[in-house]
Amino acid sequence: MAAGKEIRGKIKSVENTKKITKAMEMVSVSKMRKAQERMRAARPYSEKIRNIAANLGKANPEYTHAFMKKNDAKAIGFIIVTSDKGLCGGLNTNLLRAVTAKLREAQSAGVAIESVAIGSKGLGFLNRIGARVVAHVTHLGDTPHLDKLIGPVKTLLDAYAEGKLSAVYLCYTKFINTIKQEPLVEQLLPLAADSLQVEEGQHSWDYIYEPDAQSVIDELLVRYVESLVYQ
Numbered sequence: 001m002a003a004g005k006e007i008r009g010k011i012k013s014v015e016n017t018k019k020i021t022k023a024m025e026m027v028s029v030s031k032m033r034k035a036q037e038r039m040r041a042a043r044p045y046s047e048k049i050r051n052i053a054a055n056l057g058k059a060n061p062e063y064t065h066a067f068m069k070k071n072d073a074k075a076i077g078f079i080i081v082t083s084d085k086g087l088c089g090g091l092n093t094n095l096l097r098a099v100t101a102k103l104r105e106a107q108s109a110g111v112a113i114e115s116v117a118i119g120s121k122g123l124g125f126l127n128r129i130g131a132r133v134v135a136h137v138t139h140l141g142d143t144p145h146l147d148k149l150i151g152p153v154k155t156l157l158d159a160y161a162e163g164k165l166s167a168v169y170l171c172y173t174k175f176i177n178t179i180k181q182e183p184l185v186e187q188l189l190p191l192a193a194d195s196l197q198v199e200e201g202q203h204s205w206d207y208i209y210e211p212d213a214q215s216v217i218d219e220l221l222v223r224y225v226e227s228l229v230y231q
Contacts, residue, residue, distance in 0.1 A: 049224045066161040075112035077156040081172040082122035092121045095183040
């Protein structure tokens with residue numbers, strides 16, 4: 001009798017656990033769907049900025065923005081985007097493994113490293129390895145806002161514009177589907193020339209500038225880079 005009662009108790013416990021995990025699954029699916037919708041909604045904005053910047057660059061070939069110039073500095077920057085919490089499989093682990101490989105490569109070449117951490121897991125990782133963290137932002141929640149990212153990211157953008165860094169890398173996990181996510185370490189700066197090319201067959205616009213073409217291009221390219229990080 002005692003054995004039967006114990007078995008019924010375990011069955012009930014498993015059923016309760018099943019209900020809890022099912023509820024957690026439904027919440028996760030809802031959050032993921034909303035995150036995907038925000039990502040898709042942000043794409044037209046960054047694409048429009050890229051198109052305008054490309055047209056302005058074509059209309060003003062004599063001006064080259066600092067983000068497109070190569071620097072000879074012996075230092076590089078890393079923007080590392082991770083989650084604030086765990087329980088997400090290899091999402092953070094795989095990315096930080098790729099970051100570690102890139103950091104070792106830079107250190108073996110005698111290049112100094114400056115880092116910006118977006119997310120608690122990345123910040124904790126950088127502190128553990130003794131990396132130089134120049135800025136960070138954590139606890140962005142499920143709906144991150146660009147205004148909270150601008151400050152930390154601008155730290156490295158300004159350093160590059162001043163010639164203190166030879167490159168800035170964006171380290172993040174690219175969402176492919178719910179089964180596959182790809183860790184990437186991509187060069188953010190200097191911007192590749194082909195990233196701001198006017199597409200073949202696309203109409204080239206001319207603009208009336210206020211206050212001037214250089215100021216407009218400067219502002220647009222900063223917004224373009226910030227939108228890349230936000231996505």
